[in-house]
Structure formats: C-alpha cells, structure tokens
Amino acid sequence: MKQAKHWAAALALVLASGWSALAQTISSPNKGLQLHFSLSQDGAPMYRLSFADGQEIIRPSHLGLEMTDAKKSFDKGLEVTDTKESTFDETWKPVWGEVKSIRNNYNELLVTLKKKSNGDPIAIRFRLFDDGLGFRYEFPGGKDRNFYVVKRELTEFAMTGDHKAHWIPGDYDTEEYDYQHSRLSEIRGLFDKAFTENCSQTAFSKTGVQTPLMLKSDKGVYINLHEAALIDFPAINLDLDDKTMTFRVELTPDAQGNRGHIEAPFNTPWRTAIVSRDARDILASKLTYNLNEPCTYETTDWIKPIKYVGVWWEMITGKSSWAYTDDLPYVKIGETDYSKVKPNGKHAANTKHVKEYIDFAAKHGFDAVLVEGWNIGWEDWFGNSKDRVFDFVTPYPDFNVAELRDYAKSKGVKLIMHHETSSSVTNYERHMNKAYKFMVDNGYSAVKSGYVGNIIPRGEHHYGQSMVNHYLHAVKEAAKHKISVNAHESVHMTGLSRTYPNLIAQESARGQEYQAFGGSKPNHLTVLPFTRLIGGPMDYTPGIFQMDINKYNPDNNSHVNTTICNQLACYVTMYSPLQMAADLPEVYAKHMDAFQFIKDVAVDWDDTKIIEAEPGEYITIARKAKDSDKWFVGNVAGYDGHKTTLTLDFLDAGKTYTATIYADAKGAHYKTNPEVYTIRKVQVKKGSKLSLTSAPGGGFAISILPNKK
Ligand code: NOJ
Numbered sequence: 063m064k065q066a067k068h069w070a071a072a073l074a075l076v077l078a079s080g081w082s083a084l085a086q087t088i089s090s091p092n093k094g095l096q097l098h099f100s101l102s103q104d105g106a107p108m109y110r111l112s113f114a115d116g117q118e119i120i121r122p123s124h125l126g127l128e129m130t131d132a133k134k135s136f137d138k139g140l141e142v143t144d145t146k147e148s149t150f151d152e153t154w155k156p157v158w159g160e161v162k163s164i165r166n167n168y169n170e171l172l173v174t175l176k177k178k179s180n181g182d183p184i185a186i187r188f189r190l191f192d193d194g195l196g197f198r199y200e201f202p203g204g205k206d207r208n209f210y211v212v213k214r215e216l217t218e219f220a221m222t223g224d225h226k227a228h229w230i231p232g233d234y235d236t237e238e239y240d241y242q243h244s245r246l247s248e249i250r251g252l253f254d255k256a257f258t259e260n261c262s263q264t265a266f267s268k269t270g271v272q273t274p275l276m277l278k279s280d281k282g283v284y285i286n287l288h289e290a291a292l293i294d295f296p297a298i299n300l301d302l303d304d305k306t307m308t309f310r311v312e313l314t315p316d317a318q319g320n321r322g323h324i325e326a327p328f329n330t331p332w333r334t335a336i337v338s339r340d341a342r343d344i345l346a347s348k349l350t351y352n353l354n355e356p357c358t359y360e361t362t363d364w365i366k367p368i369k370y371v372g373v374w375w376e377m378i379t380g381k382s383s384w385a386y387t388d389d390l391p392y393v394k395i396g397e398t399d400y401s402k403v404k405p406n407g408k409h410a411a412n413t414k415h416v417k418e419y420i421d422f423a424a425k426h427g428f429d430a431v432l433v434e435g436w437n438i439g440w441e442d443w444f445g446n447s448k449d450r451v452f453d454f455v456t457p458y459p460d461f462n463v464a465e466l467r468d469y470a471k472s473k474g475v476k477l478i479m480h481h482e483t484s485s486s487v488t489n490y491e492r493h494m495n496k497a498y499k500f501m502v503d504n505g506y507s508a509v510k511s512g513y514v515g516n517i518i519p520r521g522e523h524h525y526g527q528s529m530v531n532h533y534l535h536a537v538k539e540a541a542k543h544k545i546s547v548n549a550h551e552s553v554h555m556t557g558l559s560r561t562y563p564n565l566i567a568q569e570s571a572r573g574q575e576y577q578a579f580g581g582s583k584p585n586h587l588t589v590l591p592f593t594r595l596i597g598g599p600m601d602y603t604p605g606i607f608q609m610d611i612n613k614y615n616p617d618n619n620s621h622v623n624t625t626i627c628n629q630l631a632c633y634v635t636m637y638s639p640l641q642m643a644a645d646l647p648e649v650y651a652k653h654m655d656a657f658q659f660i661k662d663v664a665v666d667w668d669d670t671k672i673i674e675a676e677p678g679e680y681i682t683i684a685r686k687a688k689d690s691d692k693w694f695v696g697n698v699a700g701y702d703g704h705k706t707t708l709t710l711d712f713l714d715a716g717k718t719y720t721a722t723i724y725a726d727a728k729g730a731h732y733k734t735n736p737e738v739y740t741i742r743k744v745q746v747k748k749g750s751k752l753s754l755t756s757a758p759g760g761g762f763a764i765s766i767l768p769n770k771k
Pocket residue numbers: 374434482512514550551569573575
C-alpha cells in the first residue's frame with residue numbers, strides 16, 4: 063500500500079512537470095543510481111535522478127540554453143535524432159593526490175537532438191557514476207551554426223524537499239564568505255546577513271548560492287551540486303526557486319550582460335551532482351576529476367608538492383607591511399624613484415629577514431619560502447581601479463633578488479614568487495611572459511597569484527568567461543616555463559588540475575587570512591572539504607598557533623577561532639599538495655613539540671580513508687604518505703566538539719607502529735582556551751583502537767610511523 067502511494071505521488075509529480083512517459087533510462091555501473099532522460103510535451107529536454115529503489119534524488123528538471131537570438135535557443139521544440147549508450151572503465155594515476163590511482167567508471171548516454179523549426183543540432187552527454195551524475199551540452203557546429211551568444215542557461219536541479227544546505231551567498235566575484243547552515247526555505251531570510259563585505263562582490267539574487275553546494279535531505283541523502291572542467295565558459299552559481307525548491311544554473315554575465323560566447327564545435331563544462339546516503343562518499347568522490355580530460359603535459363616531473371613557510375602572516379595580521387614606505391600616496395611604475403623615499407621600518411620582504419625565513423625552512427625541512435611584498439607598487443595597489451599597478455619584475459631597494467636566489471639555493475630551499483595583480487588583468491597579461499622568465503632566471507618554480515579588487519577590464523567579473531579564460535591562460539603559459547600556479551581570489555576549482563597539474567592549488571574560498579580579519583566560524587574546516595575542495599586543493603594556509611592577533615599587532619583584536627590541534631589536523635583533512643605552515647618562526651619556537659607534526663606530515667599520498675564525516679560537525683581522515691608506510695590521521699570538530707573511536711584497521715598486519723597523538727587538552731576551546739594540547743605516544747598495530755576527544759572548534763592529529771625492526 064505504502065509502495066503504491068509512493069508511485070502515485072511520483073507519477074503525479076512527473077505529469078505536473080510535463081515529463082513525457084517515453085523516458086530513456088541508464089543505470090550506474092553498480093546499478094545503484096538511475097538517470098532518466100525525456101522530452102517534455104513541448105519538446106524541452108528534461109532529466110531526473112533516482113536511486114535504483116525508486117527514491118528520487120533530483121525531480122524532473124529542465125535542460126537547455128536560451129540564446130540572445132531566440133531562433134538559436136535550445137529550450138523547447140526539440141526532437142531526439144539519436145541516442146547512444148556506452149560504458150567506460152579506466153584507472154589513471156594523478157601527478158599528485160589523495161590516492162595513488164583513480165578509477166573512472168561510468169555508463170554514458172549521449173542524446174542527440176535537433177530543433178524542429180530549423181534543424182539546429184545539439185547533444186547532451188550524461189555520465190552516470192556510482193557516486194553521481196555529470197552532464198554537458200555539446201555543439202557540433204556547422205554552416206551558420208558556429209556562433210551562439212548565451213542569454214541564460216536553463217539547467218535545473220529540482221530538489222525533493224526543503225533540504226538542509228551548507229551555503230554561501232551567490233556571487234559573481236568572490237567565495238570569501240562564512241558558510242551558513244539552514245533549510246533551503248531559510249536562505250532568503252538569511253541572505254543579507256550572510257553577504258558580508260568584500261572588496262569585490264556582486265550578488266544577483268536573495269536566493270542565490272554558490273557551488274560546490276552541499277545539501278542533505280531529511281531522508282539522509284547527501285547531494286553535492288557543482289560543475290567540472292570549466293573551460294571557456296562563465297562559471298556557475300545557483301538560483302533557488304524557494305517555492306518549488308528548484309535550483310536554476312546562473313551563469314556569470316560579461317560586461318555586456320551576455321552569459322557566454324560559444325564558438326562551435328564546443329562542449330560546455332559538466333554540471334554535476336555527487337550523491338550518496340553516506341557523507342564519506344562525497345569526500346572520497348573523484349567524479350569531478352574524472353569528468354576532466356587527462357593530463358596534457360608530456361612531462362610532469364617538474365611539478366612538485368610543496369610544504370612551505372612564508373613572509374606573509376606578519377602582513378596579514380598588520381605586524382608588518384607589504385609596502386616599503388608610508389610616504390608615497392601614488393606610485394607610477396617606471397617613474398617613481400624609491401631610492402629617495404623613507405622606508406617605513408615595517409617592510410618584511412627585506413633581504414635579511416627573508417634569509418631568516420630561509421634558514422628556518424632549511425632547518426625544519428620545508429621545501430620553500432613564499433615572499434610577498436618584494437616588488438614595487440604596494441603603496442598604491444588597490445581601491446582606485448588603477449591599471450598599471452605592478453610590473454612583477456622590479457624589487458624594492460631592500461630586496462636583493464640575486465643574493466636571495468643564491469642564498470636559498472645554497473640552503474636547498476626554493477623561493478615562491480608572488481604576483482598580486484590587484485585584478486588588473488590587462489596589466490598582468492601585458493607582463494606575464496617577462497614575469498615568468500624573470501622567475502626562471504632567478505630560480506623560482508612556483509607562483510602565488512592574486513586577484514584582489516574589481517576586475518580590469520572594468521565591468522568584467524571574477525567568474526566571467528574572459529576571466530575563466532585568463533586563469534587557464536596563466537596556468538598554461540606558466541607550464542611552458544615549468545612553473546606551478548596557486549591563484550587566490552580566482553574562480554572556483556572544477557577539477558582542471560587533472561589536465562593541468564601545475565595548477566597545484568587555489569584559494570577560492572574564505573582562507574585562514576579571515577581569522578585575522580575578524581575571525582571565521584569555528585566549524586569552517588568541517589565544511590570546506592564538502593564544498594570548496596570538491597573542485598580541487600585549497601591553499602588554506604593552516605598552522606596558526608597564536609590565536610590572539612593583538613599579540614602580533616596591538617591594533618588588531620581578531621581571534622583565530624580554532625585550537626592548535628584543529629590547525630594540525632588541517633594538514634590531513636584539507637587535502638592539498640601545497641601546504642603552508644603559516645605562523646611566524648618565533649611562535650613555532652614556543653611550541654616545537656606540536657610543530658613536529660607539521661614537520662612530519664606528508665603532502666602527497668598513496669591512500670586515503672575517510673573515517674567519519676558530517677558537514678558542519680566533524681571530519682576524520684587517515685592518509686598514507688606517498689611511497690611510505692607512514693600514516694597520518696586528522697580530525698576537525700565544529701561547535702560541539704567530537705568524540706571519536708578510531709580503529710586502526712587500515713594499518714598493515716604484522717607491523718608495529720608508534721602513534722604520536724596530538725590532542726586538545728582538557729578544557730580546550732576555540733574561543734576561551736585554544737592553545738592547550740597534550741602529546742602522547744602509544745604503540746599500535748592493525749586493529750588497535752584509540753579513543754579521542756576534540757574540543758569545540760578543536761581536533762586531533764596523529765602520526766603513525768612504523769617501528770624499525
Ligand atoms: C589576498 C590573498 O588571499 C592573500 O594571501 C595575499 O596576501 C593578499 N591578497 C595580498 O596579495
């Protein structure tokens with residue numbers, strides 16, 4: 063009876079949405095998921111996603127694109143000319159990653175359609191994996207069919223109810239927001255409060271949210287919506303119709319208000335839904351990477367995971383400055399004479415100080431030192447929409463490029479370049495080749511780039527098609543010089559690092575810096591792996607040990623909402639081949655025992671086990687270091703803290719290990735008592751059990767090293 067009721071309800075829904083009975087269905091390789099494609103009665107393409115037992119995940123949802131020239135739209139009046147089903151199964155090895163090899167296994171449905179009125183062709187390619195769905199639009203091109211200007215995308219994700227969402231406000235320019243946790247129906251009411259100030263931001267709707275978007279239904283289904291392989295197209299946000307609980311894709315407009323210029327043959331990025339009844343599967347999913355093309359580079363041995371320190375946190379906290387002087391209200395590159403100005407005494411990127419960082423890095427086994435504020439222009443770098451702001455090659459008078467190059471080399475440490483563009487992209491592209499060549503000449507093989515402020519060309523957005531093209535252009539040009547790129551304030555990641563693995567990380571979310579700009583929520587790190595990290599690694603910059611920022615700068619009363627062990631856990635829970643130890647050497651000197659974990663932890667992995675996870679509440683992950691028997695475990699906890707019983711069933715049988723456990727001390731708390739921890743060593747083997755308690759906003763970290771025989 064219950065079953066019959068269920069089907070009657072589903073049928074009513076289907077009919078109400080105009081869903082035709084002639085659906086074509088494919089199953090995922092393990093038969094757990096089903097994708098149904100159909101045309102509505104008026105010839106609009108639609109899809110639906112369900113579990114094999116009939117439980118609906120995405121209700122009947124529209125597909126299509128509306129063009130500025132209505133005759134060219136693919137909205138309705140379509141007919142199916144062909145369908146093809148196929149299966150794919152391969153295993154590939156990432157250049158760096160969480161696991162040694164990745165299985166890419168899906169069943170595909172390619173639907174070719176034509177517009178009845180003019181014969182225009184379009185195809186929709188669906189790939190159904192065991193852990194979710196990807197689909198994209200394909201334009202084969204042909205006579206008079208090569209150019210399209212997109213007015214809006216019609217893709218929908220119709221939800222089955224008023225799900226819980228972990229969301230940030232939809233925006234065309236920035237992802238640097240704290241996450242909100244609410245029902246879909248509550249987004250509208252919370253939006254204004256969630257839309258906190260940023261120096262470049264553009265909201266488009268009070269129900270707009272960004273992807274990757276993490277949802278959970280009342281029936282316990284986890285759904286993650288995003289896109290993969292974002293190339294030559296505007297990035298997406300989602301706009302919610304909160305009456306029907308249906309998301310529609312919102313493409314970022316260009317300066318003229320258009321949402322994508324298509325030159326066929328062309329494939330759009332994939333629209334993705336990762337789904338499971340187990341939250342851990344969302345974190346383990348490789349669907350986003352699998353929807354990207356294999357690596358295009360002939361050699362990749364020049365792309366190296368990096369653990370680094372940097373001349374950075376001291377500027378972020380306001381203890382030091384990027385600028386060399388306080389006496390220049392205006393800088394004109396090529397004309398301003400720095401030899402005549404008075405240094406402000408706070409300029410951190412000076413030769414002597416950078417050498418101290420190099421010494422620290424060498425002593426503690428770090429690969430590299432990032433130096434920001436080394437080049438002229440910082441006195442007047444942002445806020446005025448200035449075009450020619452940096453030249454990326456001229457150092458301040460107190461920064462000796464050659465001397466530092468030689469010193470770093472003698473210590474076996476690399477320097478990481480910094481290119482803040484202040485979003486004057488025109489200016490950056492003018493200088494890019496010279497800037498990369500300068501890096502090669504001076505021994506730099508990685509660059510942190512940045513896009514603070516509104517984009518120039520003016521009117522463009524950080525997520526628009528031109529900017530999407532710019533970020534990838536920068537990565538491809540860098541590859542020609544064997545340079546790796548870590549871009550800040552750029553568009554969300556979509557798995558492109560599979561194809562271009564020198565894109566070693568990005569920021570593209572609210573990073574640690576916000577802890578010094580007033581603070582982030584204490585459960586932030588329990589959300590990021592479910593959202594931002596779905597697209598690729600983040601340069602979060604963990605490792606802050608001193609939580610009261612006024613100890614660095616009496617004028618800054620921010621508090622870092624974390625505990626020391628929560629920070630340590632990040633090196634495991636926030637996967638990235640680029641990991642910073644962000645605090646100052648003198649702070650680490652006070653906690654050398656806890657710092658040991660950062661020294662020991664790997665940045666590249668052969669295996670990963672997601673032990674337990676619930677977005678917003680806790681994440682526990684164990685990882686096996688690349689080419690080694692060492693394991694590292696991390697747990698981050700949200701507002702309520704967390705208790706974990708960890709069974710070490712992933713260890714090799716027959717071996718014994720020493721586990722060093724870094725845990726929040728009794729009474730630890732992200733707000734009131736963040737810097738207390740205990741360290742203990744225990745002998746463990748496969749199957750050993752450990753009981754661990756994390757404080758509110760806290761965590762634990764464990765290194766498990768095999769005993770020498
Ligand atoms: C914002 C970046 O996120 C931060 O890391 C950097 O230090 C500043 N911009 C200056 O470039």
